[in-house]
Amino acid sequence: MNKFYDVTYSPFRAFKRNEWRKLEEHPMFPISDIDLTKLQALNEPLTLNEIEDIYIPMISLLQIHITHYRNLHNELDQFFENKSKQIPYIIGVAGSVAAGKSTTARVLQKLLSLTPGNPKVELITTDGFLYPNEELERRGILNKKGFPESYDAKKLLAFLSGVKSGRDDLEVPVYSHLYYDIIKDKVYSFSRPDILIVEGINVLQVSTSKKVRRRVFVSDFFDFSIYVDASEKNLRQWYLERFKKLQQTAFSNPESYFHQYASYPEDKLMEFANQVWDEINLPNLEQNILPTRFRANLILEKSECHFVRGVRIRKI
Template identity: 75%
Template sequence: MIFKPYEVTYSPFRSFTRQEWSMLEDHPQFPIAGIDLTRLQALNEPLTMEEVEMIYIPLIRLLQIHITHYRNLHHEREDFFRNPSQTIPYIIGIAGSVAVGKSTTARVLQKLLSMLPEKPKVELITTDGFLYPNAELERRGILNKKGFPESYDAKSLLAFLAGVKSGKELLEAPVYSHLYYDIIPGKTQLITKPDILIVEGVNVLQVSLDRKPRRRVFVSDFFDFSIFVDAAEKDIRQWYLERFKTLQKTAFTDPNSYFHKYASYSDEELLRFANEVWEEINLPNLERNILPTRFRADLILEKSEHHCVRGVRIRKI
């Protein structure tokens, strides 16, 4: 049968089913049996050894290929310039909705990448630390838009990433507390000469965090590889509601928690409130700001309703 040009569907991505992805060759050999998965998974984000073997091990092999070529390019350029300099950290960006499983993906990658034969130093930061403090959000009248592009201190985040890519030996990142729902004054995360830096956040693939027309440098400009964790909106909503119910019985019971007053809510009251937050904040942010960046990623992890990855898309090169 002869296909006419208009009958062919083209895509900038190669697509793999879960099974196809797991069968890719040259998987690195890790002693994964000794990994404590409970230290890697986030709240209500199940993680199994099968998921690690079928999804993350092939992903690590792919990243290993990219990182090796990055290092080789560095050495070849230094030979060309005849002026040796230090290797600049390789930055991996991870994006996706609230409650989709970004933090689990980030921690798994951090752990497995650190187990590569060369034992690289792998650091992980979240962009939550670059949110404006609540007092500033209130001053701007956008506390109810926390997580939206305008709620981030884009200047500080870009300066931090520029420092990483400039080869600075010591950098400090602000620290965010989910317990207090705010930046912790005076507390910072020290980043010292990592080989690989993972940056995780909902908005990291957007072309602007503050939407000021004059800004021409974006967070994603500093990434060497980017991943988008994707799922159906109905599944993400369900995961968000389930996490909220779990938090009511755990973190919310702490008198110091920003959400302590919700610990005494009935199940009906809690679900009503959680659904309102989803409808008024998280869903609009997902639809307007996060989902439109999905196809800017180098790789997309497509999750099923059970939180496991059902398919992978990888950008062609």
């Protein structure tokens, strides 16, 4: 076999959990003081061991990248003999529904904010850039919420362009999981951060369709990207478990979009949840999300217990 096509070659360096954790065995801050309940999402377990073994080495790695980013900015200022604003460092977090992106993003936000200098770290999700349900219904794609075509890509790209242009005042639309819709005329406003984390299922997706004229993509604005990976079997199981948990919590609220399912018997509830997975989440995973996995700089490979078993890092 021609050595240039040898499948043993990979653009990633692979680490097993025990190898990864040894890269940083001395936490730079007291993680025992962190309130884990404020970081973990529904049905996504999080332990101090997970933070020590997985996230502390990841933060050290990110600090290397961020430091080089800041140094390059300063060197360019010297080259151009012009003092300019520091532009936010953007980290993208991608992965399937139920993979644990929200927990990963929140842990990163907390830990990065505790690094030297206490940088300002903001976190947004792309949910706020979904079209309102009324618009999705008009387009006939309400049942494709979460697919690339269900997002207002122009608005999201304009926001990211503003971030990378150094705009001081920023705002994003607010999405309500309770109402399953964008809250009209409500925005989340914040000033220019040092680091921005953008979490969403399709943030690494690019279109190969000839019908799409857009040649700028969300990931073009990322300085570092992370993909939270798991098998389809585990993702389905986690989704079903979360659905059952939601029935006991959010669905019980009369104002919830899914309140009608609060009284469903378990067998009927699981039948419906499996149908949603098979008709919406699985096709989106296979067609749009999973193909973007190897576009990430770092891949977190999860085991069936939701904990990371391995890490892949793109070679430089």
